Amino acid sequence: MTKLQPYEKRPYRPGVGMLLVNDGDLVFVGRRIDQRAEAWQMPQGGIDEGEDARTAAMRELEEEIGTAKAEIVAESRDWIYYDLPPDIADKVWKGQYRGQKQKWFLLRFRGQDSDIRLDTKHQEFDAWRWVPLDQVPALIVPFKQVLYRKVVQEFAPLLARA
Template sequence: MKDDELYRPCVGAMIINEDNKVWLGKRINIVHPEANLLWQMPQGGIDPGESPEEAVYREVYEETGIKNLKTICMSDYWYYYDIPSAMYEKVKGKYIGQRQKWFLLFHDGDDDEINLIPENNNELHQEFSEWKWELRENIVHQVINFKRETYLKVLEEFKDYNIFINQI
């Protein structure tokens, strides 16, 4: 059993499009020797008084500019991962990792709405330098090592939902 106080409460968003591809962004604020491992799905903290669903829509908009979304489902579980000790300074030593509630979201808008520097944000808080739609089976090998197990679990939990996209 994990001590929830040691894990930052967060949300993650697996955004799929009409082609059943998943939105990935390339992180700009992480130094890593393998630049090909800097891709990830949107995620972020849950603010005090905010529900996980409110948080995921806010985080997705702040990081991607995407507003046209429909919730397909929410994960049954909270997923945990530990952050490497070298990253503790970034989170000011308050947390040893994150616990995340994941959402499967359908993007039913146009790609033109995607803006990595949304109007309510600025370049100092920009999360991603570029973005792409990716096949599910190609995602895990592009993700930083300490998040891979969580991504595998999320992909497994949401694997059966692609058949419903045309019915949304």
């Protein structure tokens, strides 16, 4: 068994997050399939080796909700970081990371609700819905709420124009 680095010395895993909005400026959230508690989140995932963040965002969107019928409207100015609680950090990603640094994207959904399919190869969600932007941070697990508030704050002014 490989010995884990001390939590404070672990790097952040590079990833992307997608704030996907429909024509009514409601935000897509999916209910995580791997949580005991009710946990919703926006699509997000890792950036593969040699992949740029925009490509990763569109790939992850399709992998998680079964469609990439969306266009990127904006990208976060900076990387947004979150730390996993230490007990969780020891279990996910083989304990290699302390959390993630993510580039977030505002995307406008260009498909129909019927295009959204959760029964993907690596299913992450068992339900989904559209919710008002201001409700999103309260739906997420507590350790990601600060990150979600930052995403909402950055993209909220763009929604009426997106």
